Amino acid sequence: MSDAAAPATTSNPASTPAPALVVDDLKIIGIPSRAAIIEAIMLEVRPGEILGVVGESGSGKTTLGLALLNYCKQATQVDGGHIFVGDQELAGLSWRAVRRLRGQAVTYIPQSPASAINPALRIRTQLKECLSGTERTVMHRVRELLREVALPDDDDFLARYPHQLSGGQQQRIAIAMAFAARPALIVLDEPTTGLDVSTQAHVLETIREMCKTYSCAAVYISHDMAVVAELADRIAVMYSGRIVEMGDTAEVLAASQHPYTARLLLAVPDLEANRPMVGIPGHAPSPMARPTGCSFSPRCPLADDHCRSAVPPETETTPGHTVRCFKAGQQLPPVVTPPPLESWDSAKEPVLVIHGLQAGYGGAAVLENIDLSVQAGECVALLGESGSGKTTLARCIAGLHSGFTGELTLVGEPLARSSFKRTQEQRRRIQYIFQNPYESLNPRRTVRELILQVVHAVRGKVANSEAVVQEALAHASLRPDHADRYPDQLSGGERQRVAIARALATEPDVLICDEITSALDVSVQSSLVELLRGLQAEMGLTLVFITHNIALVRNIAQQVAVLEAGRIVEHGTVEQVFADPQHPYTVSLMESTPNFQLPDGLYTPTPPSEDPTG
Amino acid sequence: MSTTRPETVQDDNKPAKQPTLLRRALRTTTTKVGMVLTLIVLITAFAGPLLSPHSPTEFVGAPYASAGTSGVFGTDNLGRDVFSRFLHGGWTLMMLAIAATAIGVGLGALVGVVAAYVRGWVDEMLMRGGDVALAFPQIVLALLFLSIIGPKLWLLVLMVAVGHLPRTARVVRGAAVSVVERDFVKAAEAVGIARWRIVLGEIVPNITGTLAVEFGLRLTYSIGLVAGLSFLGLGQQPPAADWGLMINENRIALTVQPWAVALPVLAIAILTVGTNLVTDGLARASVGSDKGVEQ
Numbered sequence A: 001m002s003d004a005a006a007p008a009t010t011s012n013p014a015s016t017p018a019p020a021l022v023v024d025d026l027k028i029i030g031i032p033s034r035a036a037i038i039e040a041i042m043l044e045v046r047p048g049e050i051l052g053v054v055g056e057s058g059s060g061k062t063t064l065g066l067a068l069l070n071y072c073k074q075a076t077q078v079d080g081g082h083i084f085v086g087d088q089e090l091a092g093l094s095w096r097a098v099r100r101l102r103g104q105a106v107t108y109i110p111q112s113p114a115s116a117i118n119p120a121l122r123i124r125t126q127l128k129e130c131l132s133g134t135e136r137t138v139m140h141r142v143r144e145l146l147r148e149v150a151l152p153d154d155d156d157f158l159a160r161y162p163h164q165l166s167g168g169q170q171q172r173i174a175i176a177m178a179f180a181a182r183p184a185l186i187v188l189d190e191p192t193t194g195l196d197v198s199t200q201a202h203v204l205e206t207i208r209e210m211c212k213t214y215s216c217a218a219v220y221i222s223h224d225m226a227v228v229a230e231l232a233d234r235i236a237v238m239y240s241g242r243i244v245e246m247g248d249t250a251e252v253l254a255a256s257q258h259p260y261t262a263r264l265l266l267a268v269p270d271l272e273a274n275r276p277m278v279g280i281p282g283h284a285p286s287p288m289a290r291p292t293g294c295s296f297s298p299r300c301p302l303a304d305d306h307c308r309s310a311v312p313p314e315t316e317t318t319p320g321h322t323v324r325c326f327k328a329g330q331q332l333p334p335v336v337t338p339p340p341l342e343s344w345d346s347a348k349e350p351v352l353v354i355h356g357l358q359a360g361y362g363g364a365a366v367l368e369n370i371d372l373s374v375q376a377g378e379c380v381a382l383l384g385e386s387g388s389g390k391t392t393l394a395r396c397i398a399g400l401h402s403g404f405t406g407e408l409t410l411v412g413e414p415l416a417r418s419s420f421k422r423t424q425e426q427r428r429r430i431q432y433i434f435q436n437p438y439e440s441l442n443p444r445r446t447v448r449e450l451i452l453q454v455v456h457a458v459r460g461k462v463a464n465s466e467a468v469v470q471e472a473l474a475h476a477s478l479r480p481d482h483a484d485r486y487p488d489q490l491s492g493g494e495r496q497r498v499a500i501a502r503a504l505a506t507e508p509d510v511l512i513c514d515e516i517t518s519a520l521d522v523s524v525q526s527s528l529v530e531l532l533r534g535l536q537a538e539m540g541l542t543l544v545f546i547t548h549n550i551a552l553v554r555n556i557a558q559q560v561a562v563l564e565a566g567r568i569v570e571h572g573t574v575e576q577v578f579a580d581p582q583h584p585y586t587v588s589l590m591e592s593t594p595n596f597q598l599p600d601g602l603y604t605p606t607p608p609s610e611d612p613t614g
Numbered sequence B: 001m002s003t004t005r006p007e008t009v010q011d012d013n014k015p016a017k018q019p020t021l022l023r024r025a026l027r028t029t030t031t032k033v034g035m036v037l038t039l040i041v042l043i044t045a046f047a048g049p050l051l052s053p054h055s056p057t058e059f060v061g062a063p064y065a066s067a068g069t070s071g072v073f074g075t076d077n078l079g080r081d082v083f084s085r086f087l088h089g090g091w092t093l094m095m096l097a098i099a100a101t102a103i104g105v106g107l108g109a110l111v112g113v114v115a116a117y118v119r120g121w122v123d124e125m126l127m128r129g130g131d132v133a134l135a136f137p138q139i140v141l142a143l144l145f146l147s148i149i150g151p152k153l154w155l156l157v158l159m160v161a162v163g164h165l166p167r168t169a170r171v172v173r174g175a176a177v178s179v180v181e182r183d184f185v186k187a188a189e190a191v192g193i194a195r196w197r198i199v200l201g202e203i204v205p206n207i208t209g210t211l212a213v214e215f216g217l218r219l220t221y222s223i224g225l226v227a228g229l230s231f232l233g234l235g236q237q238p239p240a241a242d243w244g245l246m247i248n249e250n251r252i253a254l255t256v257q258p259w260a261v262a263l264p265v266l267a268i269a270i271l272t273v274g275t276n277l278v279t280d281g282l283a284r285a286s287v288g289s290d291k292g293v294e295q
Helices: A002-011 A061-067 A095-101 A123-128 A135-148 A167-179 A197-213 A225-231 A249-254 A259-267 A305-309 A390-398 A424-429 A447-459 A465-475 A480-484 A492-504 A522-539 A550-556 A574-579 A584-592 B021-025 B029-051 B082-118 B120-134 B138-149 B153-180 B183-190 B195-231 B243-253 B259-287
Strands: A021-030 A036-045 A050-054 A076-078 A082-085 A106-109 A185-189 A217-222 A234-239 A242-248 A315-318 A321-323 A350-361 A364-375 A379-383 A404-410 A430-433 A510-514 A542-547 A559-564 A567-573
Touching: A021 A061, A036 A061, A036 A217, A036 A234, A036 A242, A050 A061, A050 A197, A050 A225, A061 A185, A061 A217, A106 A167, A123 A135, A123 A167, A135 A167, A135 A197, A167 A197, A197 A217, A197 A225, A197 A584, A217 A225, A225 A249, A225 A259, A234 A249, A234 A259, A242 A249, A242 A259, A259 A522, A350 A390, A350 A542, A364 A390, A364 A542, A364 A559, A364 A567, A379 A390, A379 A550, A390 A404, A390 A430, A390 A510, A390 A542, A424 A430, A424 A447, A430 A492, A430 B183, A447 A465, A447 A480, A447 A492, A447 B183, A465 A480, A465 A492, A492 A522, A522 A542, A522 A550, A542 A550, A550 A574, A559 A574, A559 A584, A567 A574, A567 A584, B021 B195, B021 B259, B029 B082, B029 B259, B082 B120, B082 B153, B082 B195, B082 B243, B082 B259, B120 B153, B138 B153, B138 B195, B153 B195, B183 B195, B195 B243, B195 B259, B243 B259
Parallel strands: A050 A217, A050 A234, A106 A185, A185 A217, A379 A542, A379 A559, A430 A510, A510 A542
Antiparallel strands: A021 A036, A021 A076, A021 A082, A234 A242, A242 A321, A315 A321, A350 A364, A350 A404, A559 A567
16 A cells, blocks of 8 residues: 555645645543543645644643654553554553654654753754764754754854854754654644744744645644634634544634634734734633533533534534534624723823833843833733843733833822832722743632732732632623632643632732733633623723734723834834824734634624613 | 733632642652651650650660560660650651741741842852851851860850851852842832832742752751761750660660660651652642743
8 A cells, every 4th residue: 555655646736746744543541540632633744734733731732743653641641543654553562662653653843842842952963863864964964954943054054052043043943853854644743832932933834845845744733723724724622632623724614613713713803903812711621520401511601412412423514524423513793892992091190100211130121111001991912022021021011020220200209210119099090911830829828818818018908818818709791619729730821810800809000911821721811801891891900911813902901002112113002003103113013913714694793772681 | 922821711700729839748658658757757856755754864664675675676875765765766856857947947047038129239248158157067067166175065056057057148149040030120220119128028938849849858867967966965965865876776686675775866867858849849849830931
């Protein structure tokens, strides 16, 4: 079979070549619970084809990706099924054969390039490791690879260490390493998650070209539908360890059959903010506690008793498009449009004024000449890529970074540089929400203690502490019984809600949100943005929203300040800046962001005045 | 992106609470064995005085009478009952060792956490001072002061504790440095919580695993040190019953009356092995304990 297929792929790529990867009924279980982490996985990827695997955290997509390298994470094992790469079955290979397989037949590009590349080795050594042969041929191939991933190929560059490269360059080195041995299959596990949009665009382009040049099959794992839609030929949507929908990219986007796919699509923020972001309530169940029947039924607006009792089988709707749903293709109930953002009123009194702020770490200047004023009740977005100084600016405002000069006034009073030197009242008025909710909540305190700790610190003793906690939880759309939980018992989205509840409990004037959605799934991100917009309308909160995501800015902010290399290069209302960007940097940011447009029919705007149920 | 993060289901009203460190450690057999060994010796030491057939200083027979003829395990160099002295002799050793460990690990942890949190020259001073102290072997330092000032029990406890302090401080500083960098400490600073409260409320609770392991390890060393110093005559003084002292008093007649030496030696050995196994189990359990963060 392989003898016949091999010449076919080289001579006539248009005919259907033998698949490079076949996964047949794969099941992986956790030890010792023996709960299935992924099951009934059927896949085929052909040479030169990119399969996008999409799902929220906990859906088992990384477990699947690692299984393709014949690798199981600790406390997991394969419990049935077959994986073929080319015509080689992975199960039962000796460790020697597995070592030959990895890096030659199958390669892997992990999420964080910084941790995938050995920081102690020069680029030259790193790349040569993947190749064998004489010095001359190896170096020739190394330079060729570098040119292919659009990096310089001179000796100077080859002598560098990974820390002397930017994140995007590091990721391209990882790509070069992965393609070095001309593998049959390449597994990419969210390789652009940590990168800026413009870098992400370059890396995606590189991946696409390399796959075509080498006619290499690729499995691209991501939680970001927008990225996958741009890159993949086919999409497999995973939920709770199963592939719930799979088909050609255009087909899945235009005619998604599974309600989960449809909700995932709706969760992607729209670059033009023509439709609202809609989150998916709840979160993916853990392998230990999956519901009976269809795993998505608890979160599905269409589910009925049949869905809750039986697992839907895989059915083919059109050739090559499979779905696991009893309600396949049914229309989802329409989404309610939230009221449009209030337009910016320049007549209002500014709450927070920053004038001539300069900040740095040690000798290096990070921020220069920052002037910004924030009106009461409005949301100002600070937009910038990593290293633009946006987090430093936020920390200066919060009193967490005291190495700055310039003026900072809150309702007319000057603010001290360090939070310890500010008055209790000033500390109460400014609240800071951190990027990573896995870091910002002390794991040894219950949610109630976490909220009360901050309340006691900035408001002193409160008489009705339980009422304060419950009110804060309700504001953040959490249940009263969440008060007794520890952060470990909450999902990422719930943790970030706790962080929001904790800030709201102090009744702040200004809420600083530092990339609060970037560590979370797209579906969770949407529900957090919904929450913040609601709170802003309801409580008149003033928000400073820091992000690198343009689409988010358009969905939440009235004013935007674009930061580049420590300076504000463009500042104005959101409509103004995005309709007519003046600075080339803003233009380039907008161009490199994937503009993900929903197919017609998935979202029909409903006038806000109408009855929301109809 | 993790795919195996244990997540609680939304409608689950009683989420699985993380079991305590000790409970997780007790899942392994070695910890269980260690716990049993430690408890045997601890019960002997603390309940012993109540069960002993004679007073530890009462003369019950001829010196070095063999086992069975006079008392269960015979008599010692002065004709006192070996078994009674054994039952009385563990109590002080235990108390001294536990007190020395508590003081040493307590102060050491404080120094370590403060150094990690304050950083700068305070950190440098504390840690370099610790390096100087570490240059002295623990037993030599104790011997020096005990032989100058005299064999006082408080001094013995103090010297063992002082020996532990820089060692503990160094380990705890290492564990605390990574906790200090985490955002919840900054979150506490942003709302202006007092620094000492941040140390006690935010940092210390997140290094309990390290502290438990360090306490167990230092306790093992303390038992050996206190027993060793007693053996050298720098601890409990005659006629008091003490395991270390018993070994010293009766070692010349090891072939005639082995029990007077063997009993305390066995007890100390079992205790040391036992606490070591428990500590080992704790260390293993605590490696997986701070699972709050993935990414």
